Amino acid sequence: MQFQTLKAVKNSDSQFYVAIASIGINSEGKYEGILIIADKKKPKSKYEASDIHIVGRNKETIYRQIREFAGLYPPIKKDVIILDTEEMRKLYEK
Numbered sequence: 001m002q003f004q005t006l007k008a009v010k011n012s013d014s015q016f017y018v019a020i021a022s023i024g025i026n027s028e029g030k031y032e033g034i035l036i037i038a039d040k041k042k043p044k045s046k047y048e049a050s051d052i053h054i055v056g057r058n059k060e061t062i063y064r065q066i067r068e069f070a071g072l073y074p075p076i077k078k079d080v081i082i083l084d085t086e087e088m089r090k091l092y093e094k
Helices: 059-072 083-094
Strands: 004-006 016-025 030-039 051-057 080-084
Touching: 004 016, 004 059, 016 059, 030 059, 051 059, 059 080, 080 083
Parallel strands: 016 080
Antiparallel strands: 004 080, 016 030, 030 051
């Protein structure tokens, strides 16, 4: 299993940042990437966070699109590892 990391950026002009990122398979059998986007002005408010869902048939395309969104809204405090729930399920089913 490989870890995909979104690198943190200290100085960004964006008001928002990626807080959590994951990828897995949804109920329709398609890959779904989920990004949780938080507001820098209200970092501890759970009601100010938004989620972005990216659905597609190709896992690598979803990874590229997640990285594109991370370019728009980069993590600010520390790197964010993309949690691959499909890989985690394979590990724990054994």
